[in-house]
Amino acid sequence: MDHLRVIKKAWKEYDASKTIYKIQDISAMVSTNHVFRITFDDEDIVIAKLSYFGKYEHFKEDHRIIHSLANNLLYPFENLLAKSLLKNNRVFTYRYKTASTDAWVVFYNPVRVQKRLPRRLSEAHIRKFGQQIGKFHKSCSRIRNVLPKSSKTLSTDISVLLRQLNSRKKSSFSDEQRDVLRHHCELFQKNRLLYKADKFETIPVFIDWNIGNFSVTSSLKLYSRWDYDWFRMSSRMMDFYFFARVVSDIGDRTVFSYLIGPMMEDRFVLFLEEYHKVNPLTANELRFLKEVYRFFILNYVIKDGNYFFSPQYATKLQSEAFDTYLPSIEKEFDSEKLISALKLK
Known part of the structure; x- marks a missing residue:
């Protein structure tokens, strides 16, 4: 083109x-x-x-x-x-x-840019970031009823992937891989109902909150945000996997992977504590984080990866999805650690 x-x-x-x-x-x-x-x-x-x-x-x-x-x-x-x-x-x-x-x-219009957060955040950065995101989500919540309606939902996207997996058309995935993906689609739909995700408030979420997509003031207040590739109307929890990546101990990297580990770090707990003070979370929302991650891998890496990512990234990430990302969900994520830290039930 x-x-x-x-x-x-x-x-x-x-x-x-x-x-x-x-x-x-x-x-x-x-x-x-x-x-x-x-x-x-x-x-x-x-x-x-x-x-x-x-x-x-x-x-x-x-x-x-x-x-x-x-x-x-x-x-x-x-x-x-x-x-x-x-x-x-x-x-x-x-x-x-x-x-x-x-x-x-x-x-x-060109967006004005001030400071970028450092590649690895300090504890003070994490605290301020948690507070700012809590306030931003609250602002989005206040105007949710005056925004145009969206036709996309988590359930419809997973249903599209299931139809693709059940299609007789030639696929880049083996029969065994398709079975694995079907299993995770079904788990997502089951747990979405279990955690009553349909009852979660729907607000605008941008999902891709890497530090190259926003700027802050010298006092670490949110100043500007751009790059709307993964924007959708959904639960606020859809943003939290990338918040975990922003505050992770390893920091921002040029060569990236989508490991679940950042959501289990104490640094993410610190972020959640500060967010929770401003914009309280529920236990079921924290339980749903596992499904947020599962949805991200299924929808953005598997279903749309070949269309969105450049070829070298799509191949790498899809291979890692089968070898690492999907198997790690049940093994590595423990929502009770997060629920306990926020003293929720």
Whole structure:
């Protein structure tokens, strides 16, 4: 695909009167999504995101919800999110569809950035981060009823994966691997009901909270957040696996894996304690963290991995899913440690 051609066509449809001077690819090169900085003749700058991961309808729906969220969040988070460009009072999205290609584009105003958290957080960083996320989730909760509805749920995504596994179409997974995946899909659905996850409050969650996706002030308050690849409306617990990764002892790494271990570290318990003071958690929510992790591996690594991650990452992560990630769920995760630390029942 000629990415620049698609970006130019998208901008022409948005505002043909404004001439592009330069387009720079600023993508992280981890996923199949591409991000570009567009500079115009008059020196104005916008950011373009080009995606062909998932469905255009979901892409459009998500950005409509994010736009509403960005405009309805109150102080101190009123300027936290990158704003999409509008046309005729609607978020502008462009779809480029040919016989062999289906891609879509959205434009953003450049987001202001202050400080990044260090690769390995201190205890003071963890405490402040827990407090800030607790406040942010509370702010999202307060406006949940005025946001557009979402068609995606955890159950529908797992059902899609099950249909794919039961299909007679050629699969990259062996029969044995498909059996393993079916087993974990069924466990997820069973435990989702056991922990009454359907009763959990639904709020906007971004899931991918690695330290390259947000910035903080000098006093460690959340300042800006970008990168909405895994955005969805769901339980707040969907964010917590990545919070565990942010505060983990090993810290942020260039070569990454998705191990369950960070959710069992004392550093994550410290994060939970600070979050809990601001925005109380329940025992069933902490029990559901095991299923949050299972869902992440099944949905984002297995079901969508080949579409979202670049090929070398997709192959590596899917192999590790069978060898390490999925077998570790029952062996390594103990929700009672977290429940006991927060003195819950």
